Amino acid sequence: MDTVANTDFTRTLNRLVELSIDGYYNPYTELQWEEALDDEQWWMPASLLTLYDTKFIDEFDEPQLMKLSKWESIHFYSLNIHGIRELLIEVTKRIHSPGYEGASEFFHHFIGEENEHMWFFAKFCLKYGSKIYPDKSMKMNVAELESDIQTFLVFARILIFEEIVDYFNIRIGKDESLHPVIRQVNNVHHQDESRHVAFGRQFVAQLHRDLIAAYGHARLTEIEGYLRRYIDASLQSFYNPAVYRDAGIEDEYRLRSALLKEPGRTRQHEKIMGRTTDFLIKNGILSEENSTL
């Protein structure tokens, strides 16, 4: 069965493909790069730092926080690179295979755009940070799951990842106090991601409706539990001891643990996840009574 064989969804996909074509830019020629970026400037707004809204932020002066903003932004782009690699693998596995006939045209644009995003994030990291933080995650073993549950989890994870990233892109892109090179990569990423999120929301909601028809309450609760843990793990991946070390902060592992216990960080996580959680609850993918995010 074609996973997108319904008229509304087909119309949405056609529209998204048109928008991709009309708004196409060539990042290899159109993005403007500086030879170097000064360390002593904000690389992302202070409100996006993992120390924000905690007692720890007062322990550092502005130049130290600027340095932290540099390494947290290089880390943010590194997370993007690793996330994009995973989603490219999953989408490439499915393009032009049975069940994805209706989505394949859109997937061509998706793959092309994501490849470009990975290129400019990697270029930014290597040019201005001389490194990409390594991927220390373990890939989920979905082989033993039913194929429709696998597909749902893959696209739900892609959607959650893209929405978290977009929260940062929007705020960095809009902040006029930041260097134009920094704003530019976040703005162009946000433009493409808004289409990918539009697709993801509709697709994930439909895949979940199919799961409701096929499985009982216990299995759906299990899937919800997995997604909640995935959201937590994704947010926690922003707190990286290697980043604190690069920013010259000592006792980096203890700092990470302490930050994750801070009530202010729970507040920030709720803000980051707000619109995504609303969407997941509205579509019955997460239940409201269990919602702590």
Place this chain on the structure above:
Amino acid sequence: MSTAETASLLPKVKAWLLARKPEAGDIEMDLDLIENRLIDSLGFLEFVFFLEELGGREIKFDGDSLHKFRSLRAINENIFGAQ
């Protein structure tokens, strides 16, 4: 790190794992931690950072690093550097 030092770290690793999965009972040195779900993809990063802090150094990741974490013996040899 001396053999005595690394030997003192393993009980801490075992305690960390059992705190998250008490029903595992005991963990043999060669038990596959991934197959037996003592660690999974969503808890893995926490485990890596715990081991880094315990071992006092960052763990280097290459193409296939998962084998370093397969069992307590593998962790002892690959992460803590026991001979």
